[in-house]
Amino acid sequence: MSTAKSNAQFTVNDMSNATAIHCEKLTKHYFIGLKRQRIEAVNDVSFEVKSGEVFAFLGLNGAGKTTTIKMLLDQARPTAGRAYLFGVDAARPEARLKVGFQPDLPNFYRFLTGYELLDYFGRLFGLPRPERNKRIEVLLKQVGLDGRGNEPLKGFSRGMLQRIGLAQALINDPQMLILDEPLGGLDPVGRYDLRHIIMDLKTQGKTIFFSSHILEDAERIADRAAIIHQGKMLACGTLTELQAVESGWQVEIEPVDIQETNWLLDSRGWMYKTETGIRIIDIPDREGVNEIAARAAAGSLRLISITPKRRTLEDAFLAKVEG
């Protein structure tokens, strides 16, 4: 069950600080070739990201994650719909004052050193030189590039570029970080470090919005998530909501009237196993649970436990994507 709001009634004032990102029916169509063939990259995507939360934007490759992020950052013009960052129209440069962004597979000017790159980006935020210098030292240490600030970027490995990418996203001490596939290019140590950096930033009250197709990492750090597939939003909500939905229940009973119990199980087609006289039944719907409860009240069986089955995020994701 999706908790995505279909008819957003938000005004800009409502969105000032409580809502970090607000998207309304974002749509992006591309027209390719001489025949202007239409490619619907993103269709009617609406969601919200609250301030201070870690939000995972999940989807397969080519689902429309990066396109959506580009529309949030005015790197692609929406065909329809609008987006707001902290209440400011995303099409305006001011919307990005409080935002830091790390692209997927980040690439920077290879002729610059790490220090020069961060200094350049700091200047784009209007940071004065003493503050820039201080922040650069701190950031280089924070991302594990301490002492390597004067090396040219052309000598950096992919992992190092990812780190410097994170550093430049933090240069302005942003209120929100938008990260496109931040964990994809990293080795296990790098991913571990980045997850912890993200959690640290969250404790500082920052909002983290990241896209990923690595669900286990998202599961570990995200508060809420949205699933996008073929340009359409399939689900949005807390991880608990996404994982618990329509998974069913596991019911343990002890039959009193064995014949009746067997007839019930066979006629409903429920899967079950027997362990030391206890039947452990997988019941897919609430009506089945109610019927078991009714029979327990009637005395034909004894109800031991009812437990909702929780899927992993991966299960939820696959279930949504595969329909």
Place this chain on the structure above:
Amino acid sequence: MGALRKCPPFNSPPQSGGEKDCNSKPQSGGEKDCNSKPQSGGEKVHNSNRPNCAASSSFSHRERDCRSLTIGLILIALGILVLVSLAGRIEKTIGEDPFAQSLLYIPHERLLHWAALGDDGAAADLLWLRAIFYIAANDMDEAQEKWMEENAEQNRARLENYHASADTVNRDALDARQNPILAIMFFWNENSPYAPHLFSVLDKVTNLDSLFVTPYYNGALFLSMAYGRYYEARRLLDKGIMNCPTRWEPIYYRGFLRLFYENDKTGAMEDISLAAAKSNAPSFVLDLAARLRAGLTGRDAALAFLYSLYEAAEDRDLKKRLEEVIKTMTIKQYNTIVE
């Protein structure tokens, strides 16, 4: 850590899969991987008791690299030698490039202007150099001597007429028997079969850059004195006088040619005086003008002219010729005085 692999014997090819062992703990920063260079010291295999896998394979790699490099360089050097000799053979079959010998294929100056993208000055310079290369490649001494032999009778008759006319400035100087070089310079001016397109090229040069004064007078000198094309030389100088009214050179050389080719002493004096009046005229022009106005005639006037021409000449060959003429005339003058 992965299981230890058995080391291959020395000089055997390295095992497939290489020397990587990627089971090691990830380094912080993740930037070191197992494809980094082998440690130094790994190449020392000979004195080691235990066979060193990395060392043996890197040594054979280096050997192979050196061998490939040497073979490659030898092949390239051989290839270049063969290429050069082939080129020589091909050029022999092609023969001489007609373009180098002829100025016929120079396109119209408007096309040159377009080809030069409007940099007409540079185009004019390059075309002028083209003309100079042509002149340098077509040294006329042998042809001139041949012409003299073929036209000996005609020249003698012309000289007789010349000597017969009164008040010639250079009557003695132009005695072909005494001064064959001078005779060639001043008589070889009709129906010349040589350098038929040189004037056209010089005309294009001066159309591209009308203020480029060198082609006017140097071109005129070559046209007249080297190839006997006096009337074309005269046309070029007239154009130069019109386009470069502040320059002394075109009008000075016109005076010179008028004197020696048309025997027009009055015209020559006018031109020299006008040249002397130009603001940048050198002292020898002023000197010559003064002496002519003072009534210098005969061999003295001719010598004075030749001296000034020698001062003005920029071409080394021309200077050499004039030097010989002046020497001959000076000796003759001395002999006359002595007699």
Place this chain on the structure above:
Amino acid sequence: MAGRILAVAQTTFRETVRNKVLLHILGFAGVMLALSWIISRWSVGEPEKIVADIGLSATTLAGVAIALFSGIALVWGEVEQRTILPILAKPLPRREYLIGKFLGFSAAVQVVYLAMCTVLILLLAIVESGITHQLFAAIYLSMWEVEIVVALALLFSTFNTPTVSALYTVILFVVGRLSSDVRIFVDRYPETAAKPLLEAVYAIIPHLSYFNIRRAAVHTLPLDWDRLLYSTFYGALYCVILMTIAILVFRRRDLA
């Protein structure tokens, strides 16, 4: 705003002067200058004119080549390599980005061009040619010619691949250099329906022939100061128009 534009400009300047293409073109220009001196030795008369003519042509063409080869991938390359994504994710309006790019790039090109001209002036001093104010005026106007090519290359790079950008820039450069001939052609064209169109085409092509006073420099002719002034205005305005078009085009471009 100024701070952001300056930051982009300085980084672009650094990027341009570190470009290896620049070195090759500089080397070529050096060879041409040396050749001009060698060639002048073959001339009979006025060797300094040949050095001045070929030197001024070669340095201007080298400046144009640098502007062309470095400029055609200036924006396109950043989009393709995605180095532009973290930059435009900053609160930097696209117009400021482009203006900074233009200023930084043209500063780099002009610095290199002036360095080549300095070598030319030294060469002219060696061949004892006069270093006149006409020479400096010719260099000054050639700088505007190079500036227009910078703006053209940058404009095309905002929406075209480098190959197509190079093609259009070269075509406009060639036509612009021969704009005086285009004028003659248009004037002599019969009065038909096509003539207004030709007039319009003539109006919009860059009139690069306005910036060619190399003849006056070589022959030390009197300068027309009005021409210098109006040509400066023309060059500046043309660059502003080109950059405005570039901003309008780039404003709507998806960085996909």
